[in-house]
Amino acid sequence: MAEILIVDDDSQLRQSFEKLLKQEGHLVRVASSGEAGVAAVNESVPDLVxxxxxxxxxxxxxxxxxxxETAPRMSVIIMTAYGTTETAIEATKMGAYDYILKPFDIPEMLALIHQALETSRRSKEHTATREQVSSSTNQLLGSSRAMQKVYKSIGRVAATDALVLIRGESGTGKELVAQAIYKHSLRQEKPLLIINCVAIPDTLLESELFGYEKGAFTGANRSRAGRIEQAAGGTVFLDEIGDMPLNIQAKILRLLQEKQLERLGGGSSIPVDVRILAATNRDLEKAVADGEFREDLYYRLNVVTIRLPKLCERNDDVFELANHFLDRLSAEMEMHNPGLSEDGKEFLVTHEWPGNVRELSNAIQKALIFNRGAPITRDELTQVVGLSSDRHAPSDVSDDAFKAEIRQVLTKHAGENGFEMLMDYAGRLVVGEALEITGGNRTRAAKLLGMSRPTLSARIDKYGLRTHIKVN
Ligand SMILES: Nc1ncnc2c1ncn2[C@@H]1O[C@H](COP(=O)(O)OP(=O)(O)OP(=O)(O)O)[C@@H](O)[C@H]1O
Ligand SMILES: [Mg+2]
Known part of the structure; x- marks a missing residue:
């Protein structure tokens, strides 16, 4: 049984609704105007309006x-008798559960009510989990045998000063393992420096890591300690070490063997006490065979190794991870957690997950962006998983029409700000579409577009897109 409020100034409609819903076993309240409806909600919040x-x-x-304002998460179904769906669209943008055109089909209306009530029930169940969730961010999850083994290894090596090499495919959690080792180590009060060897251009990597002396190169007006030196006493995590250039590999080897480093352009050796953790998803043995990775460094690194299993090798963990991401990401996006349908669950254990846990987390995030409240299905998941591997920009079906339009604008505004105008035009369409897809929810639209919420808001203002105060 649920409490449902009917707001309509048509008394006949109110009565027939009341009768119908009471038969269905619901508690029905009625209001004959918008004002009366608002007052009724202020008095007590129903499950559905x-x-x-x-x-x-x-x-x-x-x-x-x-x-x-009183009940930001309450489900609302809007009825409209008018052919134009404009206002109904606005209502959905503001977060109405759905809208339905009058006259409506009774079974259809009942089905919609049922769905909306489910959504509102789940939204209540899940509000309590938000805090629990934020505290468990960045925790390693999974209770499969393979992960148990990983936890044991972490426990065994954490409190030593051993160099640890973490191996595993992309997205399997190598960085999380490095953080876990650090958190449980004797150096946890000291800094953890994460260096992604591929994110820093080769030309800068050496001076970044090892620092330089005044005059080492043009522009080196003063001496500077590198990042490793700055992390003295702490832990340095060399991520993607398999992609490190050979000259830097030599310097790292020296740091490991002699616990000393030399700044660029400097003659003297500087003693440095750091613990090194390293990770790679590369086949290091092959890299050694191909002459891309120093054999001596390889042997040095290959003493204590933690290998992370692929996600598809630990089906037991897929649900645990999926549920965790559902809780965390829905809380982040300020929406209720829709859960997974039966075929959605089946998809999770049959998909290969080549991008491992990262791919799973991305898929869940994307599915949530598009979700309308019902449990996530196989179809929804296949669509978003398809999205993640499909890196294509918009299809070129209508390139010609686009080009003709561009040509026209450029010709007309030759020498003016044609570029900006066209970009704004495209931006307006893109942002508008994202808001449409997400029912006007800016947090979700920002995720969808891969931009921050303030950036999105700035764009909405810039393009003069009609805005709505959206609470959920
Ligand atoms: N066991 C796990 N429990 C919870 N979250 C995990 C787990 N493994 C990975 N993740 C999450 O998956 C994402 C990828 O993890 P991480 O960055 O550690 O992978 P990686 O192995 O370093 O990948 P890459 O080789 O691509 O750098 C992160 O968001 C991380 O929080
Ligand atoms: Mg990584």
Missing amino acids: IMDMRMSGITGLEAFRQMR
């Missing part, structure tokens, strides 16, 4: 806006 759009007094839209 079904409200007409056009009423005398304040409109359904305005009433909805006011209700949201």
Whole structure:
């Protein structure tokens, strides 16, 4: 049984709804205007509101806006008798659960009510998990045998000063393991320096890591300690070490063997006490055979190794991880956790997950962006998993029409700001579409577009897109 509030100025409609829903076993309240509806919600928040759009007094839209202030997560179904769906779209942008056109089909309406109630029930269940979730961010999860083995290894090596090499495919959690080792180490109060060997250009990597003396190269006006020196006493995590240039490999080897380093352009050796952790997803043996990785460094690194299993080798963990990401990401996006449908669950254990845990987390995030409240299905997952491997920009089906338009604008505005104008035009369409897809939810739209929420807001203002205060 649920509590449902009907807001409509048509008394006949109110009565038939009341009868119908009571038969279904619900508790029904009615209000004959937007104002009365708002007052009813202020008094006690129902599980669901079904409200007409056009009423005398304040409109359904305005009433909805006011209700949201009291009950941001309440499900609302908007009814509209008017052919144009504009207002209904606005209502959904503001976060209405759905809208339905009058006259409606009763079974369809009942199905919609059922769905909306499910959503509101789950949204209540999940609000409590938010804090639990944020504290467990960045924790290694998974209770499969393979992961148990990983935890044991971490426990065994953490409190030693041993050099540890962490191996595993991309997205299997190597960085998390490095952080776990650090957290449980004797150096946990000292800094952890993470150096991604591929993110820093080769030409800068050496001076970044080892520092330089004044005059070492043009522009070196003063001496500077490198990042390793700055991390003295702490831990240095060399991520993607398999991709490190050979000359730097030599310097790292020396650091490992002699616990000393030399700044660029400097003659003297500087003693440095750091613990080194390293990770790679490369086949180091092959890299050695190909002459891309120093054999002596390889042997030095290959003493204590933690190997991370592929996600598809530990099906037991897939649900645990998926549920964790569902909780965490839905809380982050301020939406309720829709859960997984049966075929959605089946998909999780049958998919190969070539991108491992990262791919799983991305897939869940994308599925949530598009989700409308019902449990995530196989279809929804296949679509977003497809998205992640498909790096294509927009299809070129309508390139010609696009080009013709561009040509016209450029010709007309030759010598002016044609480029900016066209970019704004495209930007406006893209942002508008993202808001449309996400029902006007800016947090989700920003995720969808891969930009921060403030950036999105700035764009919305810039393009003069109509905005709505959106609470959930
Ligand atoms: N066991 C796990 N429990 C919870 N989250 C995990 C786990 N393994 C990986 N993740 C998450 O998956 C993502 C990828 O993990 P991480 O960056 O550690 O992978 P990686 O092995 O370093 O990948 P790459 O080789 O691509 O750098 C991160 O968001 C991480 O939090
Ligand atoms: Mg990594």
